[in-house]
Amino acid sequence: xxxxxxxxxxxxxxxxxxxxxxxxxxxxxxxxxxxxxxxxxxxxxxxxxxxxxxxxxxxxxxxxxxxxxxxxxxxxxxxxxxxxxxxxxxxxxxxxxxxxxxxxxxxxxxxxxxxxxxxxxxxxxxxxxxxxxxxxxxxxxxxxxxxxxxxxxxxxxxxxxxxxxxxxxxxxxxxxxxxxxxxxxxxxxxxxxxxxxxxxxxxxxxxxxxxxxxxxxxxxxxxxxxxxxxxxxxxxxxxxxxxxxx
Numbered sequence: 608x609x610x611x612x613x614x615x616x617x618x619x620x621x622x623x624x625x626x627x628x629x630x631x632x633x634x635x636x637x638x639x640x641x642x643x644x645x646x647x648x649x650x651x652x653x654x655x656x657x658x659x660x661x662x663x664x665x666x667x668x669x670x671x672x673x674x675x676x677x678x679x680x681x682x683x684x685x686x687x688x689x690x691x692x693x694x695x696x697x698x699x700x701x702x703x704x705x706x707x708x709x710x711x712x713x714x715x716x717x718x719x720x721x722x723x724x725x726x727x728x729x730x731x732x733x734x735x736x737x738x739x740x741x742x743x744x745x746x747x748x749x750x751x752x753x754x755x756x757x758x759x760x761x762x763x764x765x766x767x768x769x770x771x772x773x774x775x776x777x778x779x780x781x782x783x784x785x786x787x788x789x790x791x792x793x794x795x796x797x798x799x800x801x802x803x804x805x806x807x808x809x810x811x812x813x814x815x816x817x818x819x820x821x822x823x824x825x826x827x828x829x830x831x832x833x834x835x836x837x838x839x840x841x842x843x844x845x846x847x848x849x850x851x852x853x
Contacts, residue, residue, distance in 0.1 A: 612709040616717075620690055625719035627654040629757050631711070632768070633701060633726060633738040634664035635679040635693070636800045641771035642724060643686060643793035644786025644823070644838070650687050651789075657690035657713055658683070661738055662698035670802040680797035685792060690718070703740040709756060711745035716758030727839055731773040733751045742766065768839040780837035781844055783830045785853060790823060790834040 623810050628649060632638040638646065638658045649656050651852060655720075660679065665672050676693075694710055701707075715723070725742040726735045743766060750762035770778050794816055797804060804815045826835035830853045846852075 609659035612706050614706075614710060616692070616694075616710075616713070619692055619717070622657070622690055622718045624655060625721070626657045626690065627720065628656045628724060629659055629715070629718055629720045629763075630656065630724040631659045631661065631738065631742050632771075633661050633732070633734040634666065634698065635660045635675050636682070636797065636803055637726065637735075637771045638724075638769075638795065639682055639686070639796040639800070640819075642784075642833065642836050642838070643796045644789040644808045645769075645784045645838075646686050646688070647789040647792040647796075648784070648786060653820065656688065657692075657718055657720070658688055659711070660693040660812035661693070661696045661711075661733065661741075662701060663695070664698055664803075666698070667803060669806050671705055674802045675800075678800045678802065680785075685796045685799060691751070699734065701737045701741075703737050703744065707741050707803075711741055712748035712751075714755045715745060715749035715763060716756055716761045719758075719761050722762050723763045724769050724838075725766055727768045727772055727778070728841075729772070729774065729776070729795050735772070739768070765840070765842065768841075770839070778837055778839065780826075781840040783826050783835040783837050785827070785830065785832045785834075786823065786836050787827065787833040790820070793823075794819065804837040843853050 630638045646656055663672050664675050696707060725739045728739045730736050746766060750760045752760050808815060810817050823834040826837050827833045
């Protein structure tokens with residue numbers, strides 16, 4: 608059955624070494640909004656981090672496929688991302704189908720990330736909840752044998768969840784990442800999506816960057832630093848020592 612579901616990946620960037628982390632985003636800009644500071648921190652510490660965007664994110668009021676592609680390239684350069692791919696699934700119509708599951712599982716097998724980062728599983732945006740359902744199922748499928756998925760069987764060690772949600776809820780994260788030195792990099796990477804956050808938004812009070820800063824400051828305050836990003840986990844997180852606790 609899987610043989611009939613497999614599709615090739617046009618213009619897929621080479622991934623010569625396994626990724627340490629693969630951030631899966633329903634739309635371009637979700638990874639930056641949810642964990643741009645953490646991505647920048649990981650890359651500075653020489654972790655190999657990639658981003659898989661599932662859709663183009665279009666249509667939007669002031670955007671276009673061409674604009675979003677250029678904005679994504681700019682944001683990737685700011686974060687120093689070296690592996691990024693758009694799977695080309697339909698924006699606004701993302702569904703947890705077997706075909707989409709196979710496409711994502713194939714990417715997992717080809718990039719072999721130790722950790723997967725997915726959107727938080729509770730959200731008002733149907734694309735976000737469908738993406739998380741797909742990611743969790745694709746993680747299981749990526750280890751299957753006797754199938755026509757590309758690459759060798761592989762099972763990512765963990766899935767962690769970042770918050771880029773459309774609900775007014777107060778998350779209860781498993782941990783908060785200190786992003787104080789990387790706050791400006793995160794803000795710059797989000798601002799790269801000019802058609803989404805800058806163009807036509809001059810009237811907003813407070814501005815999008817002030818809202819983003821306040822959110823990061825709230826999470827930072829919870830752990831005694833200036834700025835933070837929260838993460839969730841459905842599985843226990845183990846510690847080998849206490850040296851990194853804040």
